[in-house]
Amino acid sequence: MKAYFKKYILNFKVPGGTSRGILRTKETWFLRIDDGDRFGIGECNLFKGLSFDDVEDYEKVLEDTCNRIDLGLDSLYRGLCKFPSIQFGIEQAFMSLKAKNPFILFPSNFTSSEDRIKINGLIWMGHIDYMRQQIEAKINNGFDCIKLKIGALNFEEECELLAEIRKSYPATKIEIRVDANGAFLVEEAQKKLDKLASYEIHSIEQPIKPGNIEQMKRLCKSSPIPIALDEELIGIRSRIKKRELLETIKPQYIILKPSLIGGYRGAEEWINLAKEQEIGWWVTSALESNIGLNAIAQWTYNLKSTLPQGLGTGQLFTNNVSSPLVIKGGHLVYSENEKWDFNKIEVCI
Numbered sequence: 001m002k003a004y005f006k007k008y009i010l011n012f013k014v015p016g017g018t019s020r021g022i023l024r025t026k027e028t029w030f031l032r033i034d035d036g037d038r039f040g041i042g043e044c045n046l047f048k049g050l051s052f053d054d055v056e057d058y059e060k061v062l063e064d065t066c067n068r069i070d071l072g073l074d075s076l077y078r079g080l081c082k083f084p085s086i087q088f089g090i091e092q093a094f095m096s097l098k099a100k101n102p103f104i105l106f107p108s109n110f111t112s113s114e115d116r117i118k119i120n121g122l123i124w125m126g127h128i129d130y131m132r133q134q135i136e137a138k139i140n141n142g143f144d145c146i147k148l149k150i151g152a153l154n155f156e157e158e159c160e161l162l163a164e165i166r167k168s169y170p171a172t173k174i175e176i177r178v179d180a181n182g183a184f185l186v187e188e189a190q191k192k193l194d195k196l197a198s199y200e201i202h203s204i205e206q207p208i209k210p211g212n213i214e215q216m217k218r219l220c221k222s223s224p225i226p227i228a229l230d231e232e233l234i235g236i237r238s239r240i241k242k243r244e245l246l247e248t249i250k251p252q253y254i255i256l257k258p259s260l261i262g263g264y265r266g267a268e269e270w271i272n273l274a275k276e277q278e279i280g281w282w283v284t285s286a287l288e289s290n291i292g293l294n295a296i297a298q299w300t301y302n303l304k305s306t307l308p309q310g311l312g313t314g315q316l317f318t319n320n321v322s323s324p325l326v327i328k329g330g331h332l333v334y335s336e337n338e339k340w341d342f343n344k345i346e347v348c349i
Contacts, residue, residue, distance in 0.1 A: 001033055001034065001035045001069050001070055002033070002034045002035075002066075002069070003031065003032065003033045003034070003065070003066035003067075003069035003093070004031075004032055004066055005029050005030060005031045005032070005044070005059075005062045005063075005066060006029065006030050006032075007027065007028075007029050007059070008027075008028055008029070008030060008289070009025050009026070009027055009028075010025065010026040010027075010028060010287070010289055010317040010319060010320065011024070011025055011317055011318045011319050012024050012025065012026070012316055012317060012318070013315075013316060013317065013318050014124075014316075016124045016125075016316065023287075026047075026287045026317070027046060027048065028043055028044070028045050028046070028288065028289055028292070029043070029044040029045075029046065029059075029062060029089070030042070030043055030044075030289075030291060031043070031044055031062070031065075031066070031086075031089045031090065031092075031093050032093065033069060033093045033094065033096075033097050035097060038097055038102075039096075039097065039102060040092075040093040040094060040095070040096030040097025040098070040099075040102055041092070041093055041096050041102060041291060042088070042089040042090060042091065042092030042093035042094075042096060042291070042292075042295065043088075043089055043092060043259075043288055043289060043291040043292035043295070044062065044085045044086045044088070044089030044259075045085050045088070045089075045259035045286060045287070045288045045289075045292050046058060046085050046259075047085075047259065047260065047286055047287065050231070050234070050260065050286075051084070051085055051234070051259070051260055052082070052084055052234050052235040052260065053082060053083040053084060053085055053086065058083075061080070061083055061086060062086060065080065065086060065090065072094075073090060073091065073094040076090055077090065077091070077263075077265065081237050081262075082237075084259070084260055084261055084262040084263065084266060085259045085260070087262045087263045087265070087266065088258050088259050088262065088263030088264070088266075088292075088295075089263075091263040091264050091265070092105065092263075092291075092292070092295045095295075103294060103323075103340055104298070105294075105295055105298050105299070106298040106299055106301070106302050108298065108301055108302055109301075110297070110298060110301040110334055111298060111334050112334075112336075113333070113334055113335060113336040115301070116328070116331040116332060116333045116334075117297060117300060117301055117309055117311060117331060117332040117333075118145070118307075118308045118309065118330060118331050119143075119145075119308055119309050119310065119311050119312045119327070119330065119331060119332050120143070120145040120146060120147040120175075120177060120308045120309070120310055120312070121138030121139075121141070121143035121145065121146045121147065121312065121330065122146075122147050122149075122310070122312055123135055123138065123146055123147065123148045123149065124149055125149045125150070125152050125153065128153070128157055128160075128161055131148070131161060132161065132164070135148075135161075135165060138330075139169070139174065141327075141329070141330070142328070142329030142330040142331075143330035144173065144174055144175060144330060145174070145175040145176075145177065145202075145308040145330070146165075146174060146175070146176060146177070147176075147177040147178070147179060147310065148161075148162075148176065148177070148178050148179070149178075149179050149181065150178050150179065150180055150183070151180040151181060151182075151183025151184065152183065155192060155195075159195060159196070159199070162176065162178075162196070162199040162201075163199060165199070166199050166200065170200075171200035171202075175202045175308070176199065176200070176201050176202060177201070177202050177203050177204075177205070178196065178201055178203075178204045178205070179204070179205040179206065179230070180204060180205065180206055180207045180208075181205070181206055181230075181231070182206045182207070182208055182209035182210060182231055183207075184207045184208050185208070186208050186212055186215045189207050189208050189215075189219055190219065190222060190223070192207070193207065193219065193223045193224060193225050194224060196225055197224035197225050201225045202226070203225060203226040203227065203228050203252065203253055204223075204225050204226075204227055204228065205227075205228045205229075205230045205255055206228070206229065206230040206231050206232060207219060207223075207227060209231075210231040210232040210234070211232075213245075213248060213249060216229075216232065216249050216251075217248055217249045217250065220249055220250050220251050220252065221250070226252035226253060226280075227251050227252055227253070228251060228252065228253035228254060228255050229245075229249065229251045229253070229254045229255065230254075230255040230257070230284075232245070232249070232251075233245075233254060233255075233256075233260075233261055233270060234260050234261065237262070237266075239269055239273070242269065242270060242273050243273050243276075246273055246274065246277055246279060247277065250277070250279075251279060252279065252280060253279065253280040253281060253282070254270060254274055254279060254280075254281045255281070255282065255283075255284050255310070256270055256271065256281055256282070256283045256284065257283075257284050257285070257286040258283070258295075258296055258299075259285075259286045259288060259292065260286055264299055267283070271303070280307070281305070282305055282307045282308070282309050282310065283296065283299075283300045283303070283305070283309050283310065283311065284309070284310030284311070285297075285310060285311050285312075287316070289317070289320055289321050290320050290321045290322070290323035290325055291321055291323075293311065293323075293325060294323060294325060296311065297311050297325065297332055297334075308330075309332075311332050312327055312332065315327065321340070321341070321342055322338070322339070322340065322341035322342075323338065323340050323341075324336070324338040324339065324340070325338075326338060
């Protein structure tokens with residue numbers, strides 16, 4: 001076997017606003033394995049400023065991984081415990097290598113276009129009018145669950161926007177999720193959660209910064225809105241530590257981003273622990289290209305969650321890999337009428 005990788009820069013169609021700043025480009029790495037006349041491909045999706053493996057020698061670790069590809073998935077995965085995005089990349093690549101079709105990792109009714117995945121419509125931060133436009137477009141396109149990034153604008157203006165939504169669309173028609181990305185100060189979080197509750201919010205992701213364990217525990221106990229842990233999960237590798245975190249904080253939900261928590265294996269460990277404690281969960285992509293999104297979506301479908309998933313990022317980029325993944329009526333669909341097309345980029349295919 002031989003393996004190699006290629007860095008690729010994804011360009012946003014419109015800059016994406018979050019409480020951590022404005023995103024205009026997104027780095028990612030494609031990893032390919034060749035074995036005779038077969039190949040497999042995966043995506044190592046490092047998220048600058050967020051990933052546990054955002055370190056200077058990242059590409060050196062990728063190079064070493066490719067040079068040792070004959071060790072196989074299990075051995076490589078164990079040795080990459082500090083590099084969750086590379087763990088996920090090699091999981092994808094080895095599954096792709098073994099599959100009849102390198103892009104069908106989990107054959108199902110989803111990949112045969114007989115079923116689809118319900119997703120939330122993501123509303124990026126920006127001026128209020130821009131956010132209104134996004135909300136109207138998502139609802140007109142069939143979404144009945146929308147997720148708003150909050151925390152960077154004036155909080156009162158964000159609440160006014162939520163009030164507008166609720167005036168036109170009751171909670172029985174449109175589910176609202178919000179994601180603060182840790183933007184609330186600890187001392188103001190409870191007051192803001194109480195205010196947000198008046199808009200019948202389904203849940204809020206990561207209201208305060210990760211690492212404030214006792215404060216998050218208190219919020220999860222007292223909040224009138226269910227709290228979902230997101231960034232809080234990043235960097236926790238052992239099963240014992242994962243269980244301790246969930247038992248201590250007792251969140252209502254956890255958010256699973258395979259690229260940030262060790263791929264399928266890491267995410268499934270979190271899911272199993274959450275189920276033991278009756279904690280809900282859903283899956284969210286993390287600005288992968290369609291290579292990574294494809295791998296996440298097929299796996300997610302097989303988990304059979306009934307909640308809307310956070311998998312609608314494939315259309316954000318001007319230079320994404322063209323794929324069968326399309327969004328229709330608030331769902332992610334694997335369209336039999338669309339094909340993989342790598343003509344836009346050189347991606348080791």
